[in-house]
Amino acid sequence: xxxxxxxxxxxxxxxxxxxxxxxxxxxxxxxxxxxxxxxxxxxxxxxxxxxxxxxxxxxxxxxxxxxxxxxxxxxxxxxxxxxxxxxxxxxxxxxxxxxxxxxxxxxxxxxxxxxxxxxxxxxxxxxxxxxxxxxxxxxxxxxxxxxxxxxxxxxxxxxxxxxxxxxxxxxxxxxxxxxxxxxxxxxxxxxxxxxxxxxxxxxxxxxxxxxxxxxxxxxxxxxxxxxxxxxxxxxxxxxxxxxxxxxxxxxxxxxxxxxxxxxxxxxxxxxxxxxxxxxxxxxxxxxxxxxxxxxxxxx
Amino acid sequence: xxxxxxxxxxxxxxxxxxxxxxxxxxxxxxxxxxxxxxxxxxxxxxxxxxxxxxxxxxxxxxxxxxxxxxxxxxxxxxxxxxxxxxxxxxxxxxxxxxxxxxxxxxxxxxxxxxxxxxxxxxxxxxxxxxxxxxxxxxxxxxxxxxxxxxxxxxxxxxxxxxxxxxxxxxxxxxxxxxxxxxxxxxxxxxxxxxxxxxxxxxxxxxxxxxxxxxxxxxxxxxxxxxxxxxxxxxxxxxxxxxxxxxxxxxxxxxxxxxxxxxxxxxxxxxxxxxxxxxxxxxxxxxxxxxxxxxxxxxx
Numbered sequence: 013x014x015x016x017x018x019x020x021x022x023x024x025x026x027x028x029x030x031x032x033x034x035x036x037x038x039x040x041x042x043x044x045x046x047x048x049x050x051x052x053x054x055x056x057x058x059x060x061x062x063x064x065x066x067x068x069x070x071x072x073x074x075x076x077x078x079x080x081x082x083x084x085x086x087x088x089x090x091x092x093x094x095x096x097x098x099x100x101x102x103x104x105x106x107x108x109x110x111x112x113x114x115x116x117x118x119x120x121x122x123x124x125x126x127x128x129x130x131x132x133x134x135x136x137x138x139x140x141x142x143x144x145x146x147x148x149x150x151x152x153x154x155x156x157x158x159x160x161x162x163x164x165x166x167x168x169x170x171x172x173x174x175x176x177x178x179x180x181x182x183x184x185x186x187x188x189x190x191x192x193x194x195x196x197x198x199x200x201x202x203x204x205x206x207x208x209x210x211x212x213x214x215x216x217x218x219x220x221x222x223x224x225x226x227x228x229x230x231x232x233x234x235x236x237x238x239x240x241x242x243x244x245x246x247x248x249x250x251x252x253x254x255x256x257x258x259x260x261x262x263x264x265x266x267x268x269x270x271x272x273x274x275x276x277x278x279x280x281x282x283x284x285x286x287x288x289x290x291x292x293x294x295x296x297x298x299x300x301x302x303x304x305x306x307x308x309x310x311x
Numbered sequence: 312x313x314x315x316x317x318x319x320x321x322x323x324x325x326x327x328x329x330x331x332x333x334x335x336x337x338x339x340x341x342x343x344x345x346x347x348x349x350x351x352x353x354x355x356x357x358x359x360x361x362x363x364x365x366x367x368x369x370x371x372x373x374x375x376x377x378x379x380x381x382x383x384x385x386x387x388x389x390x391x392x393x394x395x396x397x398x399x400x401x402x403x404x405x406x407x408x409x410x411x412x413x414x415x416x417x418x419x420x421x422x423x424x425x426x427x428x429x430x431x432x433x434x435x436x437x438x439x440x441x442x443x444x445x446x447x448x449x450x451x452x453x454x455x456x457x458x459x460x461x462x463x464x465x466x467x468x469x470x471x472x473x474x475x476x477x478x479x480x481x482x483x484x485x486x487x488x489x490x491x492x493x494x495x496x497x498x499x500x501x502x503x504x505x506x507x508x509x510x511x512x513x514x515x516x517x518x519x520x521x522x523x524x525x526x527x528x529x530x531x532x533x534x535x536x537x538x539x540x541x542x543x544x545x546x547x548x549x550x551x552x553x554x555x556x557x558x559x560x561x562x563x564x565x566x567x568x569x570x571x572x573x574x575x576x577x578x579x580x581x582x583x584x585x586x587x588x589x590x591x592x593x594x595x596x597x598x599x600x601x602x603x604x605x606x607x608x609x610x
Binding site: 038043044046047048051098101103104121122123124126127129130131133134135137138139141144150151152154155159161162163165166167171172174175176178179 | 343397422423426430432471477
């Protein structure tokens with residue numbers, strides 16, 4: 013798959029996901045208006061839709077029909093969005109901008125931002141159950157995916173990573189703690205997206221194991237690249253202040269390993285992600301391209 | 312069922328629920344320690360366990376085995392607890408005490424209180440799926456209950472009620488808005504507990520409809536009694552400052568209907584709740600007693 017085809021395929025998937033999210037989220041005529049407005053604001057604040065794209069691409073890699081899984085893909089994006097809204101709160105990272113736009117609490121106030129996040133998280137679990145109705149997915153499979161999401165997003169996954177991240181501000185931490193933070197805060201949900209796609213697409217146990225290795229390494233490469241971009245990125249393209257990790261004195265891959273070694277670690281992780289896909293033929297090309305072009309991203 | 316038997320039955324159920332919650336919530340040796348500590352703190356801060364008791368009692372009313380439903384009952388209590396933690400935050404009701412103890416953010420800080428709430432909500436959805444494993448409940452039924460919980464706790468249920476409640480502070484609101492707030496903020500989760508018990512206990516459609524009417528009226532009676540207690544209760548027994556609704560200039564049943572009329576409205580709602588149980592024999596006695604003794608409660 014060349015770069016143009018890749019971009020077209022990604023854009024097609026993003027369009028499907030945006031339409032689905034627009035369908036599932038109530039418009040601001042629903043009561044209470046401000047709440048629905050606040051929920052939509054952050055969901056449509058320029059996210060790259062990487063997580064739902066991964067879910068759909070993973071389903072296709074095992075021969076599943078991506079369109080049937082749009083409720084689940086949208087649900088994972090809603091969980092990701094909720095986590096960003098809560099992470100940006102004054103009591104947490106206190107960020108005024110994300111992706112170049114004012115954060116949720118800057119627009120709607122703290123109370124509404126907390127509740128909009130709560131709302132997205134709560135709706136997400138309900139939305140996955142729609143796959144039974146519209147996607148011909150068995151209730152047993154839906155229950156499995158709900159359990160995966162709960163674990164990945166919960167205290168032993170994303171929330172646990174965020175807690176350790178907050179505790180580590182202004183602390184000198186070692187490589188193990190850095191790895192814990194990233195594998196939980198970002199990695200767990202990445203992995204759950206890819207696994208959900210494979211499970212709902214009826215992949216075999218071997219396929220699921222291979223895709224899990226792919227996702228683990230992709231998540232790692234993604235996080236290292238994020239840290240690198242925070243040091244040397246273009247704040248216009250990034251939509252946030254470059255150097256914000258240093259401002260918060262957060263430990264990052266560049267601060268622990270140096271910039272060049274960090275780039276090498278990211279490239280190694282991408283290699284391992286690609287190798288994990290060896291058992292697949294062309295049906296995994298989109299997953300391969302996502303990994304390859306990850307290192308070239310600018311935001 | 313006389314009052315002593317009732318108290319014994321309630322205590323037995325509360326003990327089962329407390330044991331289950333103690334089992335399902337990780338102890339503070341789990342990482343990250345503070346997070347698990349914060350989650351446990353509020354779950355074991357003296358809640359009456361009314362929602363999980365209702366779930367179990369409703370299951371028994373339709374001939375189900377309550378013990379098998381402890382994961383679901385615990386999950387509903389965790390969702391209730393998360394909502395209290397977030398409602399108490401400085402950006403929301405800014406309460407320093409609940410049930411006579413410092414609120415979560417007073418002990419663990421705002422960031423941890425937000426994350427502890429998020430953690431409980433996320434874990435709750437995963438915990439319900441355990442009913443498939445330990446409770447011999449079909450995945451289809453579990454999916455139905457997850458959907459009920461998502462709707463009851465989400466933007467069209469509890470969260471919607473909280474949003475309108477916040478918007479209504481210092482506003483003069485009418486009876487319709489007051490009813491919206493209560494039926495959503497408290498009523499929706501009450502109803503979902505009772506319905507979840509009936510659904511998982513394999514009740515008939517008629518039984519489910521009757522129990523839904525029971526729950527709607529019980530929730531209403533509960534909320535009116537809450538408002539009445541805020542005016543004339545004993546702050547020692549209540550564990551919070553009497554008159555806090557007036558301080559926040561919240562509209563309440565007593566402020567809109569007067570104290571005597573409010574008590575009559577609560578009694579009428581209890582009568583309707585009892586009448587809804589007419590089709591049941593003695594197996595619904597616990598539900599009847601809960602409604603009857605609700606009016607006598609002191610906290």
